Amino acid sequence: MFKMSMILIFSILLLSIYSIFKGIPFGSYIAKAKITEYVEQVYRFNEGIPKPQFTIVNSTYDVFLPELGSRFSYDLSHNLIIDEKLVNEMDNEFQGDYNKFKHSFGDSIELPDASLFSSVLANGKYSKEITLYQKMYLLGMINREKIDPEDSSKMPAKLTKDIIDRLGENYNITSLQVLYTDLNGQYEITLDDKKSISMKTLGKNTSKMEQIGEEDKALILELNKD
Secondary structure, three states, rough: OHHHHHHHHHHHHHHHHHHHHHHHOHHHHHHHHHHHHHHOOOOOOOOOOOEEEEEEEOEEEEEEEHHHHHHHHHHHOEEEEEEEHHHHHHHHHHHHHHHHOOOOOOOEEEEEOOEEEEEEEEOOOOOOOOEEEEEEEEEEEHHHHHHOOOHHHHHHHHHHHHHHHOOOOOOOEEEEEEEEEOOOOEEEEOOOOOOOOHHHHHHHEEEEOOOOOHHHHHHHHHHHHH
């Protein structure tokens, strides 16, 4: 029994190490099937695709198709497909919509450059409607108002929700990373989900940063002097 237990533990350990660097066994075959299904329906591409290779950095199975001019990745753990061309197209559209109101929050609110990352739910239903999940990055919101600490903790959620609402129904933002700074400190919202974002969810995921960089410390000192 002891020998069998040790063999089982050793096998599990080897499998875990292999999965970290090479992905789970048969993972590349699952990824190939998912990506093939996607490109056939979306791009009408019916040629055979090479077996996707596991990338340890993103834990995805990746393949580049020169005929389509795009790299395709499959995230097995979340059942998502990343289409490089679609990611760039959606981000470009987002930039245009975001920049329309970026400077309309008044003199005291400074919004940073923002970006959007889109992924496709790998449900096999791409012919009629593609289900997108999108993550927005807002790293560097600054509020120069004199504001109470209690209000500071609520402001990141308030501004973020306002931005999402202004972007409208063309987007399905379910995840985000936000950094917000005012005279009371720096606050972060980190959210990774597949559900619609509410004020309650934003508030729950808002936290004050304990450790910040020297530039941010200098900014907070500057805001307290104004």
